Amino acid sequence: xxxxxxxxxxxxxxxxxxxxxxxxxxxxxxxxxxxxxxxxxxxxxxxxxxxxxxxxxxxxxxxxxxxxxxxxxxxxxxxxxxxx
Amino acid sequence: xxxxxxxxxxxxxxxxxxxxxxxxxxxxxxxxxxxxxxxxxxxxxxxxxxxxxxxxxxxxxxxxxxxxxxxxxxxxxxxxxxxxxxxxxxxxxxxxxxxxxxxxxxxxxxxxxxxxxxxxxxxxxxxxxxxxxxxxxxxxxxxxxxxxxxxxxxxxxxxxxxxxxxxxxxxxxxxxxxxxxxxxxxxxxxxxxxxxxxxxxxxxxxxxxxxxxxxxxxxxxxxxxxxxxxxxxxxxxxxxxxxxxxxxxxxxxxxxxxxxxxxxxxxxxxxxxxxxxxxxxxxxxxxxxxxxxxxxxxxxxxxxxxxxxxxxxxxxxxxxxxxxxxxxxxxxxxxxxxxxxxxxxxxxxxxxxxxxxxxxxxxxxxxxxxxxxxxxxxxxxxxxxxxxxxxxxxxxxxxxxxxxxxxxxxxxxxx
Numbered sequence: 070x071x072x073x074x075x076x077x078x079x080x081x082x083x084x085x086x087x088x089x090x091x092x093x094x095x096x097x098x099x100x101x102x103x104x105x106x107x108x109x110x111x112x113x114x115x116x117x118x119x120x121x122x123x124x125x126x127x128x129x130x131x132x133x134x135x136x137x138x139x140x141x142x143x144x145x146x147x148x149x150x151x152x153x
Numbered sequence: 154x155x156x157x158x159x160x161x162x163x164x165x166x167x168x169x170x171x172x173x174x175x176x177x178x179x180x181x182x183x184x185x186x187x188x189x190x191x192x193x194x195x196x197x198x199x200x201x202x203x204x205x206x207x208x209x210x211x212x213x214x215x216x217x218x219x220x221x222x223x224x225x226x227x228x229x230x231x232x233x234x235x236x237x238x239x240x241x242x243x244x245x246x247x248x249x250x251x252x253x254x255x256x257x258x259x260x261x262x263x264x265x266x267x268x269x270x271x272x273x274x275x276x277x278x279x280x281x282x283x284x285x286x287x288x289x290x291x292x293x294x295x296x297x298x299x300x301x302x303x304x305x306x307x308x309x310x311x312x313x314x315x316x317x318x319x320x321x322x323x324x325x326x327x328x329x330x331x332x333x334x335x336x337x338x339x340x341x342x343x344x345x346x347x348x349x350x351x352x353x354x355x356x357x358x359x360x361x362x363x364x365x366x367x368x369x370x371x372x373x374x375x376x377x378x379x380x381x382x383x384x385x386x387x388x389x390x391x392x393x394x395x396x397x398x399x400x401x402x403x404x405x406x407x408x409x410x411x412x413x414x415x416x417x418x419x420x421x422x423x424x425x426x427x428x429x430x431x432x433x434x435x436x437x438x439x440x441x442x443x444x445x446x447x448x449x450x451x452x453x454x455x456x457x458x459x460x461x462x463x464x465x466x467x468x469x470x471x472x473x474x475x476x477x478x479x480x481x482x483x484x485x486x487x488x489x490x491x492x493x494x495x496x497x498x499x500x501x502x503x504x505x506x507x508x509x510x511x512x513x514x515x516x517x518x519x520x521x522x523x524x525x526x527x528x529x530x531x532x533x534x535x536x537x538x539x540x541x542x543x544x545x546x547x548x549x550x551x552x553x554x555x556x557x558x559x560x561x562x563x564x565x566x567x568x
Binding site: 085087088104107109110112113116 | 291293300309310311312314315317519520521
């Protein structure tokens with residue numbers, strides 16, 4: 070079974086990188102502050118995580134900081150009992 | 154005191170940070186009616202300078218047309234200055250209903266409702282129609298006013314990569330469990346100047362049972378053979394469920410906007426849209442001006458035809474000169490510079506050469522995507538465009554960006 074961080078990284082690349090975009094994205098790449106994901110399209114990522122792991126992420130926890138890297142998201146998911 | 158020196162300093166620091174980052178916007182003062190040539194003070198208070206305007210949404214050159222101005226004067230005489238009312242109380246005149254009928258006819262829809270602006274139309278329309286059982290699926294480059302309107306609505310938000318029909322199809326499949334789906338796009342994208350693939354979007358929405366929303370503010374009046382908009386261009390008139398558009402660009406340039414589309418959806422806006430319920434009605438002078446604009450452009454396509462010729466010339470000439478521009482069919486032609494400070498310096502130098510264009514940078518466009526967004530008008534004559542081209546080339550040579558790749562420009566100036 071794929072590791073949690075790889076599942077999230079694959080989703081981010083498929084969902085946010087346009088064709089021909091050759092930016093390197095890895096587990097610690099800044100997603101929001103790096104301009105890969107903006108606050109408008111961040112909602113897709115939140116909904117993906119909620120549906121995939123059957124959790125509800127309150128708006129107060131779904132901050133740009135919490136979603137700013139795959140590693141940050143993995144840490145956030147730990148709060149909901151979702152581990153590597 | 155709530156506004157202490159400490160609080161004042163907090164905001165002063167933020168403003169200084171914007172200046173240091175090259176992200177501070179400065180206004181110019183235009184001392185003339187809007188036209189292809191205008192008199193400008195920049196900075197404000199300095200000597201006036203006559204310049205060619207390359208950055209107005211005055212696509213058909215009607216913003217100061219004498220017939221439009223006369224119609225507006227007549228409107229002041231016959232229907233007064235202001236209604237001092239929202240529409241549903243005592244703010245609806247016969248001329249408002251006439252303009253709504255004429256817009257319905259022009260756009261090929263079932264009904265239309267006016268709003269004080271298209272910004273207000275976009276702010277109100279989603280909340281009036283959709284609930285938490287529904288989903289809005291928007292192109293990622295939609296206008297800021299649409300994003301704001303979507304945030305006010307309780308329906309779920311989702312988005313698809315810009316103009317990526319495969320990604321849109323994935324999202325439509327994903328959201329088949331929702332009560333209603335609405336796909337949301339600009340017709341002509343305001344920062345990139347390309348058109349939404351409306352024919353494909355309509356096809357997908359028919360297949361996956363979704364409504365289609367288009368903000369055609371940068372297309373109404375000149376896109377399509379008779380200027381009806383992006384839906385005319387793609388042969389899907391009558392298939393768009395909601396069109397919002399503005400009277401503040403090609404259609405007169407003053408203010409006002411509308412929601413036009415399926416009659417039940419328009420009626421929902423009339424009953425529930427907050428900007429309609431709580432904001433003052435469009436002033437009679439604006440309505441009369443807009444009626445005259447529709448009258449002019451319904452009789453002849455000469456203005457949109459001239460704009461098309463100007464656009465073809467401008468796009469071809471900039472490309473041949475070695476600028477990087479975004480491909481597209483519209484009169485919006487972004488000259489890509491990538492670096493915010495470069496875009497501002499470039500604009501300042503263009504001004505010295507007698508050309509008025511403005512640098513666009515974050516947050517108006519994404520970081521690293523700064524540009525000068527040029528816009529053509531039917532009011533431009535060839536000598537205006539030739540002078541503008543010469544100025545662009547001169548300044549382009551100064552900054553050594555002609556025939557350079559994006560990577561090369563970023564290496565020189567940073568992102």
